[in-house]
Structure formats: structure tokens, C-alpha cells
Amino acid sequence: MVIVQICVGSSCYLRGAPKIIAKLQELVTDHGLSNRFTLKGSFCMEQCTKGGVTLLIGDDLLTGVVYEDIPDLFESKILPALRS
Ligand code: FES
Incomplete structure (x- = not known):
């Protein structure tokens, strides 16, 4: 999970969190991995000054994420974790 x-x-x-949520859900569904993936909304993670959107993938805090980053992030960070 x-x-x-x-x-x-x-x-x-x-800065686009709703669009990023929709894209992540779409990618996970397209890969048939919905049952291994949980997406949670969070209150402010106190990284606002870093621009973009803040995500925590496992223990990995990512700041300054924009919508255009999501396909690469999915391939490089989320997909390998889902498949392991
Ligand atoms: S609103 Fe502050 S880090 Fe997202």
C-alpha cells in the first residue's frame, strides 16, 4: 500500500492541488492499482514558501510540485512503490 x-x-x-489529485487518481485507475493506493488530503505542511504543491509520498516530502510534474513523479516514485 x-x-x-x-x-x-x-x-x-x-496552486493546483485539486488538479493534481484528479491526475493521480486517473493514473492509478488507469494502471489498475486503486486498491494499493491511498490518497489523503492534508492541512498545510508548512512548506508554502517553496511554491507549487506539497506532497508526502511515503516518507518522501516533495515541495514545489506542479501539475506537469505528475506523470514523471508517478513513474519514478509512485509506480515502483506500488509494484514492490
Ligand atoms: S498550504 Fe502550506 S504547504 Fe500547502
Whole structure:
């Protein structure tokens, strides 16, 4: 099971968290991995000054994430964890 937390605090929300949530759900569904993936919304992770959206993938804190990063992030970080 892979747990991804995405910040939906004010800054991250305005910087595109809803679009990122939708894209992550789409990618996970397309790969038939929904039952191994949990996506949780989080309050502000106190990384607002770093731009973009903040995500926590397992123990890996990622800041400044934008929508365009999601396909690569999915391939490099989430997919390997889901398959392990
Ligand atoms: S609102 Fe997302 S880190 Fe602060």
C-alpha cells in the first residue's frame, strides 16, 4: 500500500492541488492499482514558501510540485512503490 498525502491548505489548493489529485487518481485507475493506493488530503505542511504543491509520498516530502510534474513523479516514485 502506498500512501500519498497531498496538501490542500490554502496555498497548495490555489496552486493546483485539486488538479493534481484528479491526475493521480486517473493514473492509478488507469494502471489498475486503486486498491494499493491511498490518497489523503492534508492541512498545510508548512512548506508554502517553496511554491507549487506539497506532497508526502511515503516518507518522501516533495515541495514545489506542479501539475506537469505528475506523470514523471508517478513513474519514478509512485509506480515502483506500488509494484514492490
Ligand atoms: S498550504 Fe500547502 S504547504 Fe502550506
